[in-house]
Amino acid sequence: MEFLTGVKEKETLEIGGLSEKAKEGQRVKINGAVHTIRDMGTVAFVILRKREGLLQCVYERGNTNIKLKDIKEGAAIEVEGTLMENEKAPGHMEIQMKEVRILSMPREEGMPLPVSKWKLNTSLEAKLNYRSVTLRNIRERAKFRIQEGLTRAFRDFLYGEGFTEIHTPKIGAKGAEGGANIFKLAYFHRPAVLAQSPQFYKQIMVGVFDRVFETAPVFRAEKHNTKRHLNEYTSLDLEMGYIDSFEDIMAMETGYLQYAVGLLERKYKSELQILDITLPKADQIPAAPFREMKERISEKYGHRMRNPFDLEPEEEQLISRYAKEEWDSDFIFVTHYPSKKRPFYAMDDPEDTRYTLSFDLLFRGMEITTGGQRIHDYQMLMEKIASRGMETDGMEQYLNAFKYGMPPHGGLGIGLERLTMQLAGEDNIRETTLFPRDLNRLEP
Amino acid sequence: MEFLTGVKEKETLEIGGLSEKAKEGQRVKINGAVHTIRDMGTVAFVILRKREGLLQCVYERGNTNIKLKDIKEGAAIEVEGTLMENEKAPGHMEIQMKEVRILSMPREEGMPLPVSKWKLNTSLEAKLNYRSVTLRNIRERAKFRIQEGLTRAFRDFLYGEGFTEIHTPKIGAKGAEGGANIFKLAYFHRPAVLAQSPQFYKQIMVGVFDRVFETAPVFRAEKHNTKRHLNEYTSLDLEMGYIDSFEDIMAMETGYLQYAVGLLERKYKSELQILDITLPKADQIPAAPFREMKERISEKYGHRMRNPFDLEPEEEQLISRYAKEEWDSDFIFVTHYPSKKRPFYAMDDPEDTRYTLSFDLLFRGMEITTGGQRIHDYQMLMEKIASRGMETDGMEQYLNAFKYGMPPHGGLGIGLERLTMQLAGEDNIRETTLFPRDLNRLEP
Numbered sequence: 001m002e003f004l005t006g007v008k009e010k011e012t013l014e015i016g017g018l019s020e021k022a023k024e025g026q027r028v029k030i031n032g033a034v035h036t037i038r039d040m041g042t043v044a045f046v047i048l049r050k051r052e053g054l055l056q057c058v059y060e061r062g063n064t065n066i067k068l069k070d071i072k073e074g075a076a077i078e079v080e081g082t083l084m085e086n087e088k089a090p091g092h093m094e095i096q097m098k099e100v101r102i103l104s105m106p107r108e109e110g111m112p113l114p115v116s117k118w119k120l121n122t123s124l125e126a127k128l129n130y131r132s133v134t135l136r137n138i139r140e141r142a143k144f145r146i147q148e149g150l151t152r153a154f155r156d157f158l159y160g161e162g163f164t165e166i167h168t169p170k171i172g173a174k175g176a177e178g179g180a181n182i183f184k185l186a187y188f189h190r191p192a193v194l195a196q197s198p199q200f201y202k203q204i205m206v207g208v209f210d211r212v213f214e215t216a217p218v219f220r221a222e223k224h225n226t227k228r229h230l231n232e233y234t235s236l237d238l239e240m241g242y243i244d245s246f247e248d249i250m251a252m253e254t255g256y257l258q259y260a261v262g263l264l265e266r267k268y269k270s271e272l273q274i275l276d277i278t279l280p281k282a283d284q285i286p287a288a289p290f291r292e293m294k295e296r297i298s299e300k301y302g303h304r305m306r307n308p309f310d311l312e313p314e315e316e317q318l319i320s321r322y323a324k325e326e327w328d329s330d331f332i333f334v335t336h337y338p339s340k341k342r343p344f345y346a347m348d349d350p351e352d353t354r355y356t357l358s359f360d361l362l363f364r365g366m367e368i369t370t371g372g373q374r375i376h377d378y379q380m381l382m383e384k385i386a387s388r389g390m391e392t393d394g395m396e397q398y399l400n401a402f403k404y405g406m407p408p409h410g411g412l413g414i415g416l417e418r419l420t421m422q423l424a425g426e427d428n429i430r431e432t433t434l435f436p437r438d439l440n441r442l443e444p
Numbered sequence: 445m446e447f448l449t450g451v452k453e454k455e456t457l458e459i460g461g462l463s464e465k466a467k468e469g470q471r472v473k474i475n476g477a478v479h480t481i482r483d484m485g486t487v488a489f490v491i492l493r494k495r496e497g498l499l500q501c502v503y504e505r506g507n508t509n510i511k512l513k514d515i516k517e518g519a520a521i522e523v524e525g526t527l528m529e530n531e532k533a534p535g536h537m538e539i540q541m542k543e544v545r546i547l548s549m550p551r552e553e554g555m556p557l558p559v560s561k562w563k564l565n566t567s568l569e570a571k572l573n574y575r576s577v578t579l580r581n582i583r584e585r586a587k588f589r590i591q592e593g594l595t596r597a598f599r600d601f602l603y604g605e606g607f608t609e610i611h612t613p614k615i616g617a618k619g620a621e622g623g624a625n626i627f628k629l630a631y632f633h634r635p636a637v638l639a640q641s642p643q644f645y646k647q648i649m650v651g652v653f654d655r656v657f658e659t660a661p662v663f664r665a666e667k668h669n670t671k672r673h674l675n676e677y678t679s680l681d682l683e684m685g686y687i688d689s690f691e692d693i694m695a696m697e698t699g700y701l702q703y704a705v706g707l708l709e710r711k712y713k714s715e716l717q718i719l720d721i722t723l724p725k726a727d728q729i730p731a732a733p734f735r736e737m738k739e740r741i742s743e744k745y746g747h748r749m750r751n752p753f754d755l756e757p758e759e760e761q762l763i764s765r766y767a768k769e770e771w772d773s774d775f776i777f778v779t780h781y782p783s784k785k786r787p788f789y790a791m792d793d794p795e796d797t798r799y800t801l802s803f804d805l806l807f808r809g810m811e812i813t814t815g816g817q818r819i820h821d822y823q824m825l826m827e828k829i830a831s832r833g834m835e836t837d838g839m840e841q842y843l844n845a846f847k848y849g850m851p852p853h854g855g856l857g858i859g860l861e862r863l864t865m866q867l868a869g870e871d872n873i874r875e876t877t878l879f880p881r882d883l884n885r886l887e888p
Contacts, residue, residue: 074849106849397888405518444841
């Protein structure tokens with residue numbers, strides 16, 4: 001009888017911890033994908049791509065058990081040889097190849113695009129058309145390690161703050177956010193929709209766990225193709241009860257950003273270097289009302305306001321510029337959005353009900369978060385629904401949560417791909433999405 | 445100008461850390477939902493529900509600033525008073541209520557179901573019809589804390605093993621698993637489907653990061669209502685490259701289970717107690733081939749095999765019983781499933797191509813994981829596709845990954861709700877799903 005007892009240590013090594021062995025010139029075994037081969041005549045450099053980075057292998061004719069022409073770009077190989085220090089090689093070390101074992105061979109000779117170059121100087125379109133290959137580029141893939149760090153920080157920070165993680169359904173009877181941007185599907189001959197957000201569910205769950213979060217896909221059938229919209233994206237959502245005011249929510253997001261910056265510094269240093277990312281300061285983030293910021297940028301930059309109820313992309317940029325110039329901050333909370341631009345569940349400001357106790361967070365010129373306090377009183381919620389001429393069909397259980405008591409609460413949703421985009425300094429959200437979905441793109 | 449500087453400490457306290465203050469009889473402020481009220485005449489017990497558990501508040505007429513009738517079940521309140529030790533109270537402490545502030549009031553008097561009882565003795569149907577309220581029951585909600593622990597353990601363990609987290613699209617052009625159980629939707633007038641699994645994407649990403657995982661929803665349009673199927677569930681997926689054999693994948697899962705058991709013991713002790721869960725041993729998990737296990741249960745229990753190519757639920761139970769009786773294990777890996785019951789991407793066993801290098805993991809009588817080695821050679825993959833009469837439309841980018849080189853690899857998918865169900869000893873998967881989706885249920 002065979003028994004599995006857990007993960008066994010492998011003979012083959014990973015890059016982390018190799019540098020000690022390089023000092024001593026130890027014989028090691030390592031595997032990886034052939035990222036590129038540079039043939040210099042008597043000697044050739046076979047660069048291996050591993051999950052932690054690149055590793056230089058030196059091929060010398062006569063010293064290796066295999067012919068150089070039998071090693072191809074894209075092959076997965078196992079190399080045994082002597083590990084040496086070399087200041088010029090990636091990670092300051094290299095392996096003198098002795099034994100090579102081919103683990104798998106590619107079908108094609110060479111890559112369809114020069115993925116082994118430092119920077120993939122191809123169009124976004126070409127990158128996406130060969131996504132499974134272009135992601136093997138070191139800079140391209142590094143963005144998604146940063147994205148991992150942002151998600152991981154969100155969860156770890158919130159666990160520490162007493163939040164519980166939830167998984168809410170993505171197929172439902174009714175959209176939470178209203179509007180026309182809802183994907184419809186047939187669910188066993190009944191009409192159904194894809195979730196625009198976990199809004200109703202996370203509010204319901206505040207009644208259960210006080211503080212909850214979810215990191216999951218959401219779906220928006222936006223019919224425009226912009227550099228900042230996707231039709232499917234990952235939303236980092238949190239919702240918290242027993243708040244004293246909507247500032248508690250902004251404080252929580254500030255805490256998250258501080259934690260994320262710290263985690264990236266500690267655990268994603270090499271990716272930050274690869275992408276040349278300067279982390280933002282998040283120690284103090286300014287907050288100012290929507291109207292006030294509109295006026296400030298109009299005064300300072302002579303900007304002519306066209307829509308008094310919403311921020312145009314240009315205005316988001318100007319407000320961010322203002323925050324940078326006046327308060328040296330890459331972030332700014334813009335608060336008190338007009339009620340008519342917020343969903344029915346948003347809490348109006350009791351001091352001026354044309355505005356809400358809500359906010360957006362702008363980061364380097366772009367909105368990355370929408371949040372705010374929600375209505376928690378059943379009567380007030382029903383009145384708001386009625387005043388908007390909405391139907392309550394399919395919302396019975398959501399309304400039940402309020403009927404049977406809900407604490408004052410609020411929350412937010414962060415667009416993960418946007419946050420990554422702004423951090424990595426990309427100008428198109430598709431650059432920081434593994435497999436983007438837009439008006440034209442359903443594959444890969 | 446206002447600045448947010450991060451999470452500020454609140455005056456109101458959480459349950460953790462209260463017991464020290466109880467010893468000293470300190471005055472504290474705390475908030476929570478009124479879970480239930482037991483009026484004993486001169487004194488009443490107001491039980492608060494907080495995220496960490498219940499807290500007993502003692503109301504004495506004349507000593508509190510509010511009338512008892514003004515406190516209702518379901519209300520969110522803030523209580524100030526003296527914290528005392530009391531062996532009989534939950535957590536061995538209670539608060540003598542002095543000042544009460546109502547934060548919010550429910551619309552209804554009393555709950556539609558007795559949620560404050562220890563065990564909700566209602567039908568599953570009733571539980572689901574009042575889901576936003578029944579989840580407030582202490583036992584009901586505890587199951588989802590355990591579920592959190594299982595997900596958290598999966599991620600934390602895999603981060604430590606060098607895996608990268610990915611987010612892959614749930615809307616696509618083609619299903620990965622084949623078959624008829626695919627939800628279809630219109631994607632801007634083009635036909636699209638909901639992902640049955642992240643299979644193609646996680647394999648593509650092995651070519652990028654060597655080891656990847658995802659914890660996300662998947663969608664299966666199964667037309668049968670059983671106690672073990674959902675139409676939407678959370679899949680814990682991993683895929684890993686450079687494996688020596690498919691045992692590496694089982695070893696990784698064993699490592700995860702060991703880690704999960706440890707994390708639950710350390711961080712979810714109170715929920716384990718509430719649910720009276722006995723954690724399984726995962727130190728050594730037996731593995732035996734499909735054919736062999738069929739024979740063993742036939743010999744030992746006289747079971748008559750009906751379908752030689754698949755395991756029926758009854759057979760899963762018998763195999764689990766066998767593993768418990770013979771090897772004292774709650775888990776068993778059943779390996780080498782018949783090729784015709786596995787998808788095209790499964791690697792056939794070179795020693796007998798009627799079977800695959802694959803496995804299911806059974807846990808206390810039920811399959812909770814399917815996994816195995818995948819074909820990594822382009823030519824072999826194309827031949828398998830052709831032999832099954834499949835079309836490659838919409839699979840171009842998946843196939844590109846192989847064309848340009850892929851290491852030997854494999855992976856698995858764990859059904860989170862099933863794993864939770866088996867751990868919690870529930871007999872219906874809807875019991876361990878926050879908002880289940882089945883043939884009849886699209887709400888809440």
